[in-house]
Amino acid sequence: MGANFSALFIDQDGLASASSSSVSLGDLPESCVASIIGYLDPPEICKLAKLNRAFRGASWADVVWESKLPPNYQILVDKILGFVPEKLGKRDIYTRLCRANTFDDGTKKVWLDKSTGGVCLLISSRGLRITGIDDRRYWNHIPTEESRFGSIAYLQQIWWFEVDGEVEFPFPAGTYSVFFRLQLGRASRRFGRQIRNSENVHGWDIKPVRFQLWTSDGQHATSQCTLSDPGEWFHYHVGDFNVDNSNSSMKIKLSMMQIDCTHTKGGLCLDSVVIYPSKFRERLKHKGFLKCA
Amino acid sequence: MSMAAVETKKITLRTADNHEFEVEEAIAMEFSTIKTFFDENPDASEDTIPLPNVTSKCLSAIIEYCKSHLAFRARETSSSIDEQVRTYDEEFVKARDNESLKELILAANYLNIKALLDMLNQAVADRIKNKSVEYVRRFFGLENDYTPEEEAAIRAENEWAFEGVDPDDD
Numbered sequence: 001m002g003a004n005f006s007a008l009f010i011d012q013d014g015l016a017s018a019s020s021s022s023v024s025l026g027d028l029p030e031s032c033v034a035s036i037i038g039y040l041d042p043p044e045i046c047k048l049a050k051l052n053r054a055f056r057g058a059s060w061a062d063v064v065w066e067s068k069l070p071p072n073y074q075i076l077v078d079k080i081l082g083f084v085p086e087k088l089g090k091r092d093i094y095t096r097l098c099r100a101n102t103f104d105d106g107t108k109k110v111w112l113d114k115s116t117g118g119v120c121l122l123i124s125s126r127g128l129r130i131t132g133i134d135d136r137r138y139w140n141h142i143p144t145e146e147s148r149f150g151s152i153a154y155l156q157q158i159w160w161f162e163v164d165g166e167v168e169f170p171f172p173a174g175t176y177s178v179f180f181r182l183q184l185g186r187a188s189r190r191f192g193r194q195i196r197n198s199e200n201v202h203g204w205d206i207k208p209v210r211f212q213l214w215t216s217d218g219q220h221a222t223s224q225c226t227l228s229d230p231g232e233w234f235h236y237h238v239g240d241f242n243v244d245n246s247n248s249s250m251k252i253k254l255s256m257m258q259i260d261c262t263h264t265k266g267g268l269c270l271d272s273v274v275i276y277p278s279k280f281r282e283r284l285k286h287k288g289f290l291k292c293a
Numbered sequence: 294m295s296m297a298a299v300e301t302k303k304i305t306l307r308t309a310d311n312h313e314f315e316v317e318e319a320i321a322m323e324f325s326t327i328k329t330f331f332d333e334n335p336d337a338s339e340d341t342i343p344l345p346n347v348t349s350k351c352l353s354a355i356i357e358y359c360k361s362h363l364a365f366r367a368r369e370t371s372s373s374i375d376e377q378v379r380t381y382d383e384e385f386v387k388a389r390d391n392e393s394l395k396e397l398i399l400a401a402n403y404l405n406i407k408a409l410l411d412m413l414n415q416a417v418a419d420r421i422k423n424k425s426v427e428y429v430r431r432f433f434g435l436e437n438d439y440t441p442e443e444e445a446a447i448r449a450e451n452e453w454a455f456e457g458v459d460p461d462d463d
Binding site: 028029032035036037038039040042043044045046047048049050051052053055056059095098099114 | 398399402410411414415417418419421422423426429430433435436437438439444447448450451453454455
């Protein structure tokens with residue numbers, strides 16, 4: 001007369017025979033452990049893999065990493081990795097996306113922030129349109145370890161200071177902050193030591209630099225900032241933009257200019273444009289890297 | 294056996310330590326395992342359902358939880374109800390030591406009560422967040438079952454999570 005109720009329990013991950021006289025969480029099935037560690041951030045999940053085999057197994061569970069990947073990760077994989085790996089587990093996809101992946105002919109890098117899964121994108125100085133870049137009296141590319149791209153653009157001096165750029169990328173939904181990473185003064189190595197040379201820095205205290213960004217869906221942000229504090233790299237904040245729909249690519253145009261031709265300016269290193277999830281602004285501020293907040 | 298004209302049908306549950314609990318059908322249906330059983334066997338007439346993996350202490354806590362959440366759900370949704378639910382959940386977990394949390398998770402998993410299980414899992418995660426590996430090992434009562442070779446392999450496969458690209462290593 002009807003099914004046996006206890007038969008329902010037999011297939012629950014081997015739990016049926018466990019007696020609960022001495023309960024140990026070590027008896028938890030892997031699926032349960034996966035549910036718990038799913039609430040932690042990736043570095044912690046990987047740290048706990050050291051505990052025992054069940055935790056290691058759980059740290060590889062697709063269900064854990066699915067929730068860490070951005071919702072449009074398939075699109076990101078296509079764009080960043082350029083191929084769709086078959087049978088790649090979600091954790092492997094996450095790991096790959098967390099590397100500083102270079103694309104667009106080496107002019108851009110993009111990665112997921114390990115802890116938050118937020119997308120970070122850089123545009124190299126070689127990926128930007130710099131007015132006067134072809135004239136060595138004005139600008140030069142200089143190799144350096146201080147840039148993730150291995151080189152920066154150094155401005156000797158110029159009247160018309162303008163740098164433009166654009167990028168089209170399927171950013172996951174969220175708010176992003178855009179920066180230009182700049183340093184006044186020129187760094188070089190002499191006899192194995194870093195030397196910062198501010199002799200050539202001039203013209204920046206006369207008028208501020210104007211930063212702007214526009215998005216393909218009509219957003220616009222602008223800021224004005226006087227460049228200052230030679231000898232340190234700073235992230236000059238251009239503004240923020242929102243992405244509502246992560247299923248389409250967002251196109252962003254940026255510019256930085258100081259075109260008052262009554263004075264020259266120079267002695268500036270331009271590393272890259274930096275795009276981070278907005279909440280990283282606090283981190284940058286905290287570390288003293290932020291300008292033009 | 295007719296089910297007509299019974300206002301609140303009660304279901305009897307018997308725990309591992311042989312206590313019997315009579316609960317309203319609505320509450321028993323919160324236990325997905327039991328609900329599935331009755332869905333698939335509508336004519337079943339189990340007088341008492343045995344739960345050999347659940348102690349009476351656990352079951353009475355679980356019943357309280359389900360009763361309270363059913364009552365919350367019966368009211369209109371509003372941010373003040375959400376606030377009350379949050380407070381209730383916090384209180385439910387706060388007073389319990391690690392042992393009872395563990396027992397509750399095993400029971401909620403066994404009975405398949407998703408909302409309770411999610412809440413408990415989050416609570417355990419909060420307790421182990423940012424703690425050392427040793428602490429978590431003690432918390433779960435685990436033995437390290439790796440060989441030294443395996444430990445080296447684990448370190449290697451997890452290295453990526455602790456190094457490399459970091460937005461603020463400028």
